[in-house]
Amino acid sequence: MFDQTFGPSVDIDVTCFKGGAQECVRQPVATEVPCTLQVNGDELGTMLCTPADLKEFAVGYLFTSGLIQGIDEFRDFYCDERTWRLDITTTHRIDPALLGKRIYTSGCGRGVMYDNMINLAARHPLENSFSIEPERLVACMRWLLGCSQLHRDTHGVHTVAVSLNGDIPDVYFDDIGRHNAVDKALGHCLLQGVDLTWALLMGTGRISSEILQKVKRAGVPLLLSRGAPTHQTVLQARDMGITVVGFARGGNFTVYSHPERVSFGSVSV
Structure with a gap:
């Protein structure tokens, strides 16, 4: 059993088969934890994540899901590394009606998007002169x-x-x-x-x-x-x-x- 708190990778004992021979070694594997997002006391959902840069993840997820409109609506963040609960405070409560309009994506860990974000994204095509060699x-x-x-x-x-x-x-x-x-x-x-x-x-x-x-x-x-x-x-x-x-x-x-x-x-x- 692993401890509840760990970094982005965990060393485990494995058995390798190489060149016709068996070898017991210790190798790092990517850590996977179930992070539960709680916004203003309301549980939003649980995502399977790598336990690093979780504040950035929370902000990015809320914004790209259309649940906040900008960083000015983000107030506070706390991560409980024993339970992997991410407590987030925003300037307003997330609309419960919006949370019911979920679209499950093809992403790893069964990602979720929200209907209003998809509708908004289809409007106003990006038009700028950005170019790159x-x-x-x-x-x-x-x-x-x-x-x-x-x-x-x-x-x-x-x-x-x-x-x-x-x-x-x-x-x-x-x-x-x-x-x-x-x-x-x-x-x-x-x-x-x-x-x-x-x-x-x-x-x-x-x-x-x-x-x-x-x-x-x-x-x-x-x-x-x-x-x-x-x-x-x-x-x-x-x-x-x-x-x-x-x-x-x-x-x-x-x-x-x-x-x-x-x-x-x-x-x-």
């Missing part, structure tokens, strides 16, 4: 794939980061769930007051529609991933004015929507 996209993804020690140790987490103007970020976020990692990265930006008008969000996982909805909610114009998008992601991204770049591996990538934001001028195509 292909070389910067390649450099950002190369950095992302090598930045996480937790991923190197466990191979059990997704990594997400936000780049401003295509620069290499200073911080990244890991989680067993790719949607959780997105919430952590966007929550960090909200807490720091980062302007996301000229930003790109990069991740290591599949680009499903709930990830796109979160990015649109935050006003991020470009989404970059090593993984591939679903067809709903592509269709919605074209309507929302978001550039989706997938299969970013080994210096190559595919642009699925709004390619005008990628400056191919110096590249032969």
Whole structure:
């Protein structure tokens, strides 16, 4: 049995079979805890998470789910690391009618989105002149794939980061769930007051529609991933004015929507 309090990884005894031989060793595995979000005393739900950057996760989740409109509505946060209850205080009570309109997503840990956020995200496509050179996209993804020690140790987490103007970020976020990692990265930006008008969000996982909805909610114009998008992601991204770049591996990538934001001028195509 594990203790109730632990870090992002836990060392366990395993039996490996390599080269025709059996070996008993100790290896780190990614930690998974059930975090219960309680907002103003009302239980919102329980999410399976990596126990790190949980304040950022809580802020990002409330915002990208449409339950708060901005960081000014966030008041306080406390994490009980024995029970993994996240107590959050906001300026207003969450509308109970809204909580009944849930859509269960394809994300790890059975993520949840709320109906009003999806309706709002479909309105007002993003329109800005943000553009980025292909070389910067390649450099950002190369950095992302090598930045996480937790991923190197466990191979059990997704990594997400936000780049401003295509620069290499200073911080990244890991989680067993790719949607959780997105919430952590966007929550960090909200807490720091980062302007996301000229930003790109990069991740290591599949680009499903709930990830796109979160990015649109935050006003991020470009989404970059090593993984591939679903067809709903592509269709919605074209309507929302978001550039989706997938299969970013080994210096190559595919642009699925709004390619005008990628400056191919110096590249032969």
